[in-house]
Every structure is written in C-alpha cells, then in structure tokens.
Amino acid sequence: MGTESDEWEVILGVDGGTTSTVCVCMPHLPFPDNLPDPLPILGRALAGCSNFNSVGEDVARETLEKVIEEALFDAGVKRSAVQAVCLGLSGVNHQKDQEKILGWLRSTFPSHVKLYIQNDAVAALASGTMGKLHGCVLIAGTGSISYGFTEDGREARAAGAGPVLGDWGSGYGIAAQALIAVMRAHDGRGPQTMLSSCILPSLGLSSPDELIGWTYADPSWARIAALVPVVVSCAEDGDQIADEILHNAVQELALSVKAVVQRLRLAGEDGKGSFPVVMVGGVLGANKKWNIGTEVTNSILKTYPGACVIRPKVEPAVGAALFALNFLMKETVANGHS
Amino acid sequence: MGTESDEWEVILGVDGGTTSTVCVCMPHLPFPDNLPDPLPILGRALAGCSNFNSVGEDVARETLEKVIEEALFDAGVKRSAVQAVCLGLSGVNHQKDQEKILGWLRSTFPSHVKLYIQNDAVAALASGTMGKLHGCVLIAGTGSISYGFTEDGREARAAGAGPVLGDWGSGYGIAAQALIAVMRAHDGRGPQTMLSSCILPSLGLSSPDELIGWTYADPSWARIAALVPVVVSCAEDGDQIADEILHNAVQELALSVKAVVQRLRLAGEDGKGSFPVVMVGGVLGANKKWNIGTEVTNSILKTYPGACVIRPKVEPAVGAALFALNFLMKETVANGHS
Numbered sequence: 007m008g009t010e011s012d013e014w015e016v017i018l019g020v021d022g023g024t025t026s027t028v029c030v031c032m033p034h035l036p037f038p039d040n041l042p043d044p045l046p047i048l049g050r051a052l053a054g055c056s057n058f059n060s061v062g063e064d065v066a067r068e069t070l071e072k073v074i075e076e077a078l079f080d081a082g083v084k085r086s087a088v089q090a091v092c093l094g095l096s097g098v099n100h101q102k103d104q105e106k107i108l109g110w111l112r113s114t115f116p117s118h119v120k121l122y123i124q125n126d127a128v129a130a131l132a133s134g135t136m137g138k139l140h141g142c143v144l145i146a147g148t149g150s151i152s153y154g155f156t157e158d159g160r161e162a163r164a165a166g167a168g169p170v171l172g173d174w175g176s177g178y179g180i181a182a183q184a185l186i187a188v189m190r191a192h193d194g195r196g197p198q199t200m201l202s203s204c205i206l207p208s209l210g211l212s213s214p215d216e217l218i219g220w221t222y223a224d225p226s227w228a229r230i231a232a233l234v235p236v237v238v239s240c241a242e243d244g245d246q247i248a249d250e251i252l253h254n255a256v257q258e259l260a261l262s263v264k265a266v267v268q269r270l271r272l273a274g275e276d277g278k279g280s281f282p283v284v285m286v287g288g289v290l291g292a293n294k295k296w297n298i299g300t301e302v303t304n305s306i307l308k309t310y311p312g313a314c315v316i317r318p319k320v321e322p323a324v325g326a327a328l329f330a331l332n333f334l335m336k337e338t339v340a341n342g343h344s
Numbered sequence: 345m346g347t348e349s350d351e352w353e354v355i356l357g358v359d360g361g362t363t364s365t366v367c368v369c370m371p372h373l374p375f376p377d378n379l380p381d382p383l384p385i386l387g388r389a390l391a392g393c394s395n396f397n398s399v400g401e402d403v404a405r406e407t408l409e410k411v412i413e414e415a416l417f418d419a420g421v422k423r424s425a426v427q428a429v430c431l432g433l434s435g436v437n438h439q440k441d442q443e444k445i446l447g448w449l450r451s452t453f454p455s456h457v458k459l460y461i462q463n464d465a466v467a468a469l470a471s472g473t474m475g476k477l478h479g480c481v482l483i484a485g486t487g488s489i490s491y492g493f494t495e496d497g498r499e500a501r502a503a504g505a506g507p508v509l510g511d512w513g514s515g516y517g518i519a520a521q522a523l524i525a526v527m528r529a530h531d532g533r534g535p536q537t538m539l540s541s542c543i544l545p546s547l548g549l550s551s552p553d554e555l556i557g558w559t560y561a562d563p564s565w566a567r568i569a570a571l572v573p574v575v576v577s578c579a580e581d582g583d584q585i586a587d588e589i590l591h592n593a594v595q596e597l598a599l600s601v602k603a604v605v606q607r608l609r610l611a612g613e614d615g616k617g618s619f620p621v622v623m624v625g626g627v628l629g630a631n632k633k634w635n636i637g638t639e640v641t642n643s644i645l646k647t648y649p650g651a652c653v654i655r656p657k658v659e660p661a662v663g664a665a666l667f668a669l670n671f672l673m674k675e676t677v678a679n680g681h682s
Contacts, residue, residue: 059556059557060560100554166556167556168559168560171524172520172523172527185510186509186510193500193600193603193604194502195502195599195603213438216438217509218397218505219437221505221508222506230508261533265531266531269531
C-alpha cells in the first residue's frame, strides 16, 4: 500500500456498521465475472461509527469523508481516479436516508462518479456473492437484519429495526433477554438461573438491583451485546433459561430470513429452488457446543432445502466495492460500451 | 396559599416521577391517625423530571432544590419551619442511591430535620394508605413497578427496572410491543394488525420503515408510552394483536404484584389474609371497554381473594408527606414524648 498507483481507475467500498466504518479502495477491474484471488486491495482505512441515527448527522458525515480520504491516501491514488463509490451504511432504512447521504457526498465527487448508497446489509450480501445482488443476507451482530434481492431487482428486508423495535435475535436482544431473566429471578417473577451468578460478577456488580443503574449509565447497545458469550456459556453448562433465550434467538433469526425469502419467492413457487443465504456477524460465529449459526442454518434448510449458506471470505467493505464494480459493468454493457 | 403561616411547623412531601416532580407542604399535624378531610395543603410546586438516571445528577439535584423552595414560597413559610421531608423519587433503586440524594439535601437542612429518601412507589403506596407503609402498590404509567411493605418493616419490589430490563406491563412496554407488531406485520414476520393503520397516521408517518428513524430521533420513553390509548382503542375495536398485547400487560402487572405479595407473605400463610393493594398510573385508568386496571384487579383477586384494591384520592406527593408525618409520630412515641 502507499505506492504510487495513479495509473489505476479505482472504486471505493464502504461498510458503515454500528461499531466501526471501513473503506477499501480497489482497482476498476475490467472482468468482474472472473475476479482474481486474492482480490487486489489498494488501500484500506478504518474509522468509528457512521450510523447517523447513533452519532448524529454531522459526526456521521465527517466520519465518512475522513475514512474515504484515508483509504485513498493509503492506496496512494488521487480522488480524481475514483470511478464509483458504494456505501453500505447501517441507519439507511428509507429512500429519504439515501437522499440525505447522497446530498453529503455529491459535492465531494465530480458528477461522472457513480454513487450507490445502500443499507450495510447489502454490502454484507455482496461480500458473500462477489458483488451480485441475489439471495438473502442475515447479519447478527450487535443488531440483526435480514435483507434479500431477486435477480430482477426486487428487494425486501426484515428486522433491523433497532433495540426498541424488537430485534430479539441480535446480540443486543439475546443479552437484554438475559438481563431481564436476571431481574425476574431476583424479584420472584421468574425462575432462578445461572445467568445471575455469571453476568453480575462479569460486570463488577454485587446485586441485580445494580443492573438498573448499569443499563442507564451507558445506552450503547454494543455494551449489552458484549454479554452474549456469557449467555452461550450458561446454555452450554445446561442452564435452561439461557438455552431458551438462544433457542428464541435462533427462531427469530431464521424467521427474519424466511420472511424475506417468502416475500421475494427466492426459493421459487415450490419453495425448493436454490438461492444463496449469506450469514455474517459475531452471534452466528462458532461456539464450543451451542452454535447459533448452525441452528439457524438447520431451521432455514428445514423450510427451504435449496438454501445455499455462504460464510463470506472477504469483509463487507470489499462486498460494497464489488457491488459497485458489478453495477458499473452492467451500466457499461447497457450503454453499449462493452 | 401564599398567606403568612409562620406559626406552622411543616413537613414536605416530594413525588419525583419520570415526567415531573411535585412538592407539597403540609402542617405538622399532631394526630396522623385521625386526619382532617380534606387535608390541609399549605403550598404546592411543580417541576420537571428529577430522576437522575434520566436527566443526570446535576439537573436532578437542582430540580429538587428548586421545587422544595417554590413549595415553601407558595406556602409562605420559612425553611426553618420544616420538621421533616420525605422524597419519593423514581431512580432510587438501591441504598447507594438513597445515600447520594441524602448527601445533596443534608447540607440544605439543619441536622434536626428528618430526611426520608424512598422510591417514588413508596409515596404512591402512602397516598393510598394515608401514610402507613403496609401492603403493595402497583404503578403503571410510562414505567411500571410493584412495591410492598409488611407492618414489621420488611419490603420487596418487582419490575421497575426501566425499558431495557423488560417492564412489559408499563405504558412504554405496551406501546413498544405495538410498534414491534407493526414492524413484524410490515416485513412478513408477523400477522397483519389494525395497529399499523392507527399508529402510523397518529405519528405523521407514511410507512413502517419510518418508525425506525422515529424511535431513534428521541429516546424518551414517555413519547412511546403516549401511544397506549391507540393500542387500547384497537383492542376495543377487535384487533387481536392489540388485545394480546393488553392481555400480556395485565399478566405482567398482576405477576409483579403477586411476586411481591408472595415474598412478603402479605396475604398470610394461607394466602387468604387481607392487605391493601394501591393502584396508580395512567395505564390502570378507566377506558371505554378494555379496562386494564379492572383486569389486573381480577387477576390479583383470583390468587389473593383478600386483596383490598385502593385507588388513592390524593396525589403521591401528599402520600410522601403523610409518610413523613407517620414516621415523625412513631419516632416521637418511641422517644417517650407522646
């Protein structure tokens, strides 16, 4: 990196999640159907959260501009070399959100530069399908969302609405349910659970009453979601409440995929057709015994036996760049320049 | 009010809820077992939220000092006339919280003035029992909590842990469940519900997707809890999802009372003894057909037929003052000055 690569025309891919933002700079490869392995990444930069719902519009905008500038600097290319930018951003849930971000970026790139603004789930899908928008992606990290596309361009999403609106399969959802179970065991509304004796010491608290102040002290969901490994460990050690919470999370995550698949008819009219399901996020990662990702996969396959589960080998920011590459190629073909 | 009443020795009662704070000033009545009706209120003042979890410690402290000063001014009495202050404050969940508030107030009153710091549920209980700490109180407003005392001074609480920790029977809980149902109906995870066509227009939104931005835009729970009447109205019009949400809320609220009653053995060993249940808060108020308070009462009576449900006629701040009056008398008796 940092070498002089002015000969390149480049594309940028941005993945803006709730925790951090990544920008990668890739060459404008001529044959996106036949990509080199490994993919050539000219530059990469990392910044903080760019979800304007979480940090506000000014901070989000600055973060995006900064991460783009740093990725270009890392690649050693000039801004004028940029042909297209794809931003996959958490917090983009509506056309109005897309227009807002487009407004921020349009002024910093000349008009011939293609700008694609998408939800961060789209970047994650593209990271598993090498840039093609087809199939369904399930993200289960601090938050959770399911997002799908048909080959003819229809799209649908489920969940991804944040902590207030009930994403119970997310890391936040799992951990919040565990904290609720601790409170209920403490005040007599619910059964005793190993979660109490495991979660409280891990937070440096001596009584469940102190959990109230703890949750108020910092509203960050990631801080609560960080308790997921404790919940998994309790379930692995046989705690029934923790086990139920994880089973509910599996149901919720699988349901969000199935809702998208059904609405888009991704599995065809008979429900047996083949389609990709890209799965990403810490909640779906491998655990010792209790593997949430495997359970979600099994539940999806029971309903849709043609689902092809993909665990991406590249990061979502690269997916965003590949998405831009694909779209550029399609537009070139459509304009008769191929 | 505002008359010169320097001859009075007075007590102050403060009710600090999540939405507002009320302070009343009452004369130090000699016979709290035989109270005049109506009660003599010398002064009253109203201020904003004094829950330090919500607004921070500095604002909470200033609000409490201000509301006390204004109530004294309204009563036309000097600070030196104050014999006792009882503060019932939401956010006081732990002994550390009590000590913190005591630290704020101790410097503003001479050492002979009795200061009692309690959860706001205690003021609400006292408003139904005329100052005696015996029985169980259920508050269901924006938040919900159940709090009980035995005559020999044992106490227990259930719920009241805030929105993250699952107070599903609260106004916030009911409305959040309704918003979740709207999202699930929209993305195919759940059944269609009348809630969608009733809630969205009432918020000026055209699509459920816009709910995500709406919930992020303002984290105040009261704003969400304000949707309870829409949920009740949908249930009254026959919507099954809204009906289920209200039934779940009834179960949760009754469960929080039953958990306290059981832990304290308020109904005696056979579960049939008589004890007061004080019920307050907007959620428990009378509706046209679907009356949450009546359903909660029925559920409690089914388990504990000796429960005497009381709807207080005075406000919680007066309950706090009556609590102080009772305690002052008990201490006077204990010291042999009666």
